[in-house]
Amino acid sequence: MRYLHSEEVLAGFPIKHFIKGEALPNPDKYAIKLTLDWGDDHSFETLLQDLLAQPKTSEITALVIGMWDPEPYDATPEAVLKFLVEHKAHFPKLKHFFLGDMTSEENEISWICHMDLAFFFAVYPKLETLKIRGANDLALNDLGKLTQLKTLIIESGGLGRQIIEQITSADLQNLEHLELWLGDENYGANTNIYDFEDLLSGDLFPSLKYLGLRNSEHADELAPVVATSPLLLRVDTLDMSLGNMSDQGGQAFLKSSALGNLKQLDLYHHYFSNEMMEALKALPMNVDVGDQNKPDDWGDGEMHRYIYIGE
């Protein structure tokens, strides 16, 4: 389950909660998480006000926003983001930001409501890490303002194609880690292989070291275009884990002559045959073929293969 470890760490900082009425965890050591529990008798705004009153708030470099409303299914993060914008003077060192750190018990990943973050980018242009969970109504206009962005992660149960366009139209010279969870059509995914043409052309993001197109229900169709992308000549890691890839997709990597300098190929959670797993493991880079799954037979003549996180 190392694949979901992420919520315990942000940009190398272990995540610690700031609890109202208690001291701020050391911001040099920890990513500070703010979240609302139904047992709390204060609002998110009160929690934020309390944060401002802490002596070391201006030292915060990594900030994590969890449940911004105890009943979050129809609440966007607007109030939280506006607060951070309004009080930007209190967060001069903020570099790493995670919006929507909610578990599936708090809110389904595809139910988390977002919005256009352009106004936030304008005020925090020095972000180096931006991680977002959920993609409903999300827009990343003006993403290019984040000229120092090194890591962009969008975890979703269904990613819309406009997000891909907004990302690829941003000139992010420093971007090293681009991780997109593509998801399921039933939950808003509408990308097809043509939406990744610009990204895979190899002309964008000159610093890219890690490319993740994860949790995809079109993993088999995506694999051949990714496996032959010129981008692979310069990234270290290709991560197509958590999708529904079968032998058809696996074949693309065996046939490709463009795997270049790839050091790590991550295909964890898949529907490969044993033979395909062996063949992939024999490739010259490190290949992760953990979590083999068997398709479900519903008796409707079609075999069903699932991605790791839907809903």
Place this chain on the structure above:
Amino acid sequence: MRHWHLLGIPNDPRILGFQAALQAQKTQVTLASYHDNPAIAFEALRPNAIVRFDSPAWSFAAVRQLMQVGESFASAHGFKACSPTQIKAAQIEKGELITPPQFFYGLIQHLQQASELCQQQGAQCLSHVPDISLFYDKAACHQHLSHAQLPVPFALPQVQSYEDLRHKMRESGLSRVFIKSRFGSGGSGVIALALGHNRVEARTTTVFQHGKLWDHLKVYSMNKESDIALLVNQLAPWGLHVERWIPKAQLQGQSIDLRVLVIAGEPTFFVLRKSKTPITNLHLLNERDDTSLLKQCMSESAWHKLLETCRTVGKLFPKTYQLGIDIAVHSDFHHHSILELNAFGDFLKGITYQELTPYQWQIKQVQNWLTCEH
């Protein structure tokens, strides 16, 4: 050394385990079976003996027999009852879920008789039947803990049907709830329900198929409201207890909760249960892990408050030697809520305290506890 009597199912690993732990201490032990009428099972009861009640659930025959005993009581309390023929025909072995209230009333009736016999013959019982009754009745237990100001999830007033549920959720402003069969045990009859904008999502271990309810060792997802309504309405005549869904803390992407075994009022054994689903009950073959993982994520004061809650629960039931508390640490790793209390929750393998298993520890401490005033 005092003689022990164990009430349970003779070949149940619980009984075998406790018996072995007693025999290792050269303590004499007699088994009393649920298969027998209490008057017969406790015929050989010796004055001054120590009596321990364990679960009857290992034996389907015993479960059926208790359901029959409970029929009139369940009907009298307004629950849908099953006839002896229906009970006989039910495929309990394959996971068919029938008539939890009847089992409950039958069990309490049986234990009440056993307890009276113990009293008459001067034996000392480690359980208190009114406590067991309370632990098994989720609605009554919640109310009791809530009155004692203990942290429990907000609960809806008694829910009669799916329509009633939706109405009460709306009134209380709740969008995510756990629906439990009021007298169910383990993960049986549990539905985690989330309402979103024009959508619903339910996860459950219980399904309605071929006109019957079935418990499976697997969690199903449902997103058709009519299916969910049907399931809730099938469970409703046996009593429902509905609480706010407490988002549990997660470690390594898995939801966790704690089973705390309180012995003689002191939280002594801890099991961390992990699950990829929101339903963390032990029955569902979930993983267990070391509690220190969780403690690392909590502040010292939050952990101490949790222990204090367990002690307060222990104090509420001074006549009960041991009880299992299921407790959820919230996703903020700060708050906690009591989810359930268990009368027979001490069958926990692979954990020790001062190098003793839960059974060994109870045997060692029992004399101290019995000599205290209750």
